Amino acid sequence: MSTRAVPPPPPSRRSRLSPRRLYGEGPLHSVLLAATFCLAGYAGVRLLDGDTAGVLLWFAGSAVLHDMVLLPVYAGADRALRAALGPRTALVNFVRVPAFLSVLLLLIWFPLIARRTERRYEAAAGTTPDVYLGNWLLITGVLFALSALWLLVRALRSRAGRRSDTKVRSSAPH
Amino acid sequence: MPERPRIRSLPIPRTPADPGFWRSPVRGARFTAVLGLVLLVGLTLLFVTGLLSYAAYNPDLNRVNDKTPGKGLLGFYLFSWPTGPHWLYRLTQGLHVTAGIVLVPVLLAKLWSVIPRFFALPPVRSVGHALERLSLLLLVGGALFQFVTGLLNIQLDYLFPGSFYTLHFYGAWVFLAGFLTHTVLKTPQAVRALRDGLPRGGPDVLAAPDPLPATLSRRGALALVGAGSLLLLITSAGRSFDGTPRRIALLTPRGGTDPGPGPNAFQVNKTATAVRIRPADTGENWRLTVRGPAGEFRLSRAELLAMEQHTAHLPIACVEGWSTSDQQWRGVRLADLAALAGYPDRPPGVFVESLQRRGSFRKAALRDNQVRDGRSLLALRVNGAPLSPDHGYPARIIVPAAPGVLNTKWVETLTFGEL
Numbered sequence: 001m002s003t004r005a006v007p008p009p010p011p012s013r014r015s016r017l018s019p020r021r022l023y024g025e026g027p028l029h030s031v032l033l034a035a036t037f038c039l040a041g042y043a044g045v046r047l048l049d050g051d052t053a054g055v056l057l058w059f060a061g062s063a064v065l066h067d068m069v070l071l072p073v074y075a076g077a078d079r080a081l082r083a084a085l086g087p088r089t090a091l092v093n094f095v096r097v098p099a100f101l102s103v104l105l106l107l108i109w110f111p112l113i114a115r116r117t118e119r120r121y122e123a124a125a126g127t128t129p130d131v132y133l134g135n136w137l138l139i140t141g142v143l144f145a146l147s148a149l150w151l152l153v154r155a156l157r158s159r160a161g162r163r164s165d166t167k168v169r170s171s172a173p174h
Numbered sequence: 175m176p177e178r179p180r181i182r183s184l185p186i187p188r189t190p191a192d193p194g195f196w197r198s199p200v201r202g203a204r205f206t207a208v209l210g211l212v213l214l215v216g217l218t219l220l221f222v223t224g225l226l227s228y229a230a231y232n233p234d235l236n237r238v239n240d241k242t243p244g245k246g247l248l249g250f251y252l253f254s255w256p257t258g259p260h261w262l263y264r265l266t267q268g269l270h271v272t273a274g275i276v277l278v279p280v281l282l283a284k285l286w287s288v289i290p291r292f293f294a295l296p297p298v299r300s301v302g303h304a305l306e307r308l309s310l311l312l313l314v315g316g317a318l319f320q321f322v323t324g325l326l327n328i329q330l331d332y333l334f335p336g337s338f339y340t341l342h343f344y345g346a347w348v349f350l351a352g353f354l355t356h357t358v359l360k361t362p363q364a365v366r367a368l369r370d371g372l373p374r375g376g377p378d379v380l381a382a383p384d385p386l387p388a389t390l391s392r393r394g395a396l397a398l399v400g401a402g403s404l405l406l407l408i409t410s411a412g413r414s415f416d417g418t419p420r421r422i423a424l425l426t427p428r429g430g431t432d433p434g435p436g437p438n439a440f441q442v443n444k445t446a447t448a449v450r451i452r453p454a455d456t457g458e459n460w461r462l463t464v465r466g467p468a469g470e471f472r473l474s475r476a477e478l479l480a481m482e483q484h485t486a487h488l489p490i491a492c493v494e495g496w497s498t499s500d501q502q503w504r505g506v507r508l509a510d511l512a513a514l515a516g517y518p519d520r521p522p523g524v525f526v527e528s529l530q531r532r533g534s535f536r537k538a539a540l541r542d543n544q545v546r547d548g549r550s551l552l553a554l555r556v557n558g559a560p561l562s563p564d565h566g567y568p569a570r571i572i573v574p575a576a577p578g579v580l581n582t583k584w585v586e587t588l589t590f591g592e593l
Contacts, residue, residue, distance in 0.1 A: 024300020029359070033305045036355045040312050043347030046244055047340075054335025059345075062318035063311060066285060067292055075286075082389065092389045097398060104402050105409070108278055109425055111331035120330045123448035125441065126433045126564055135424040139409065 074103070094151045098143035105136055190293035199385035200395045201287055203378045204371070207364035208396060209284040214357060216277045217317070221353075223270035224346050227493060230255045230263050230577050235523065236539035236593045239580070241339030248347055257547040260500075260574035264491035267577070268414040271495020274324055275410050275426070279402030281317060283395070288380065309355045316349025328427050328494045413496040416440055428496035437557035438565050440498040441490065443578050446563040449530035451584050453563075456529070460568050462552075466515025466590040475568045478554060481506045486549035492578040503572045505553035508545045508588075515590040521545045526571055527587040535579040539593045540571070549574045552585065 023030060048055050078096065085091050111117055112132045121129045188195040233240035234252050242248075256262065298304040323345065327338045334341055390398070412423030416432060423429030432439050461472040485504050491497035512521030524545050528536045544550055550573045554561065561567040566583025573581060 022300065023302045025302030025306070029302055029306070032355050032358055033302070033309060036309050036312070036351045037305075039354075040309075040348050040351035042246070043248060043344045043351070046242070046246075046248075047344035047348055049244065050337075050340065051335040055341065058322075058335055059315045059319050059348075060311065062322055063315040066314075066318055067289065071286060071289055089387070089389050093394075096390070097401070100398060101402055101405050104279055104282075105405070105425055108275065108325055108406070109329070111326065111329040112425070112427060117330040121427070124330060124444055125428060126445045127431055129427075131430055132425060135430065139405075139424060 091151075094147045098140070098147045101143050102136075102140040105139065109136065190290070191295045193290060193294075193379075193382070194384045195293075196290040197382050197384060197386045199382060199388045200390060200392050201290070202381040202392065203363075203367040205392050205395065206284065206287040206380050207367040209280055209287060209399070210360065210364045211368070212280050213277065213284055214361065216273060216280065217353060219273055220270060220277070220320075221346060221350060223266045223273075224342070225251060226266045227263075227270060227577070228343060229253060230266070230575075231580065232539065232541050235541050236525065238525075238535075238537045239539050241337060241534075242343045245343070248344075254541055254543055255575065257544055257550070257574040257576075260488055260549065261491075262575040263577050264414065264489050264497040264575075267491055267493060267495055268497055271324070271328060272407070272411050272414070274321065274495075276403045276407050278321060278325075278406065279399045281321065283399045285314065290380065290382075306355075306359070309352050311352070312348055313352030313356050316345060316352055319345050320349055330427070415497075416499040427494065433564075436562075437559035438562035440501060441492075441496060442564045443490070443492055444530075444533055444583075446567075446584070449533045449536075449584075451529055451531075451563065456563070456568050456584065462569060462585060463587040464511055464515050464590075465587070466512065466517060468514070468516030471514060475554065478506055478552070478569065482510060483554075484548065484551060486551055486553075486572065486574070488549060488572050488574055490578050490581065497578075502557050503551055503553040504555040505551040505569065505572075507548060508540070508550045508552060508571075508573075509548065511552060511588060512545055512590045515588075517590055522591055523593045525587075525589040525591075525593060526582045526585060527589075528582050529584040529586045535582070538571075538580045538582050540573060540576075540580065544573045544576065545590070547574055552588070 047059075081095055081099075082089070082092055085095070106113060109132065112129055113136050115129055115133070118129055121127075190196075228242075228249075229252050231239045231241075232255050233242070233245075234249065237243055298307065320342065323334050323338060323342050326333055327342070332338065408422065409424050410426040410429065412419030412421070413426050413428045420429060420432060428441055433442060461474055462478065464471045464473065483504055484507050485502060487500040487502055489498050489500050508524060509521055512524065513519075521542065522545070523539060523541045526538050526540065530536050540550075551571075552569050553566075553572045554569055556565060561570060566585070569585045570583040571581050571585060
């Protein structure tokens with residue numbers, strides 16, 4: 001940050017290594033975090049009882065995968081979209097909104113859409129999950145169609161608005 | 175129209191640790207505060223309904239009902255699951271799963287809004303700061319772990335490293351540890367940001383110092399997140415009803431269609447073939463064994479049909495979040511079978527065993543309050559027709575407000591007594 005609202009505190013006369021200073025937060029903070037790690041430890045040993053490495057990998061891996069892969073990928077896709085549209089920034093949301101909604105559905109329902117568990121699903125439910133890929137494409141198509149329709153309506157209205165604007169202006173007394 | 179400014183030549187590359195790296199004009203304390211408060215309510219709902227679901231199995235009644243017997247103190251809150259209102263589990267578990275689906279975009283947006291803090295330098299300022307960051311791993315890792323295991327489980331994609339019940343139950347408690355701390359430390363800030371506009375005593379550290387021109391307002395971004403949640407709600411919520419609502423639920427497990435026509439055309443959990451029920455097992459030679467202090471009795475389906483028949487309108491509600499509307503079940507009261515077994519009044523619980531050769535919950539225990547409820551039946555017919563093989567022919571249990579798997583199908587043995 002270029003400007004600081006509060007100037008750094010003057011060096012304390014007390015030892016630099018006082019516990020308070022080393023901890024850096026108030027007493028409520030320390031009590032709260034102690035309680036947190038007690039509970040997390042109590043549940044954690046039970047969570048890790050079994051495939052310890054696998055669970056640790058899933059637990060930490062889900063956070064790392066989100067922060068280092070998923071988020072950069074979708075932020076990058078958004079940047080690429082803006083770059084592709086160049087100066088026509090007003091068009092961004094007509095692509096961004098339906099694309100976001102469609103990808104959100106794909107992200108959540110990927111196993112269903114990709115028929116990853118087709119046999120298990122049929123054995124459990126007695127119905128087929130074959131329909132979901134088609135349904136996802138249908139929803140995606142409808143979202144983009146609605147977006148295109150909105151863009152069209154907006155374009156027509158702004159043209160009509162401009163025409164009536166000029167009419168009003170030309171007939172207005174000066 | 176004025177000429178737009180030309181895009182300048184690329185600046186010196188910045189690292190994510192540099193606040194100037196993050197340029198979205200949408201990020202800011204208020205944006206994060208709104209999402210945070212939605213999650214505070216939403217994730218609390220998920221946690222509470224999750225705990226209720228565990229209680230609904232009556233895990234402390236018998237070990238066959240308990241997938242996490244090592245729970246220790248984490249089962250402190252368990253209670254006898256009631257039988258009324260009869261849609262109780264349908265409601266709590268429908269809320270649990272549907273709210274979980276609907277909250278995905280909110281969670282993702284919240285994580286996106288605070289990502290600059292993840293990379294901020296110095297990574298650790300003090301011991302307290304280091305511990306707080308570690309607790310954030312419990313929070314973020316826990317939330318993602320819970321959402322991912324839950325979403326995979328309802329899609330029957332069992333990729334996760336272990337039993338879903340174990341991972342999701344203990345994972346919830348680890349998540350809660352991080353969630354409570356974060357709530358206590360951050361809720362005052364979030365409320366202040368919404369009330370007064372800015373965090374107290376300083377600049378908005380979540381806002382980009384060098385933002386790009388806006389292509390979407392903060393309100394617009396919140397609307398987009400809301401639209402995502404609304405779309406998920408519309409395409410999912412109908413899985414808790416039969417008929418038209420389910421047909422609207424186009425993209426969700428058990429959405430779209432009901433299985434086939436006829437009185438038995440409502441959602442099935444585990445088909446007869448999937449659990450190796452052979453027609454020979456359920457034919458003329460099938461007998462129900464009833465045990466109790468009065469001895470052991472073997473009853474044919476015709477003998478059961480000759481007993482006093484009762485009707486109950488009850489749903490099937492699965493832990494996976496889907497449910498059916500009320501179906502009209504007809505059969506023998508569990509209390510009447512308990513009387514036959516030697517408990518003419520105030521019957522105890524019952525241990526139920528199925529013919530099924532595979533699958534969990536082949537055996538289940540029901541508590542005394544469940545046996546005593548007049549709507550708890552050993553059902554023989556549904557919606558005016560005999561049970562179909564997939565719905566448990568020749569006989570199945572149906573108990574008000576109980577999770578689907580405790581409504582044992584293809585029943586072979588009922589043992590009344592202390593469990």
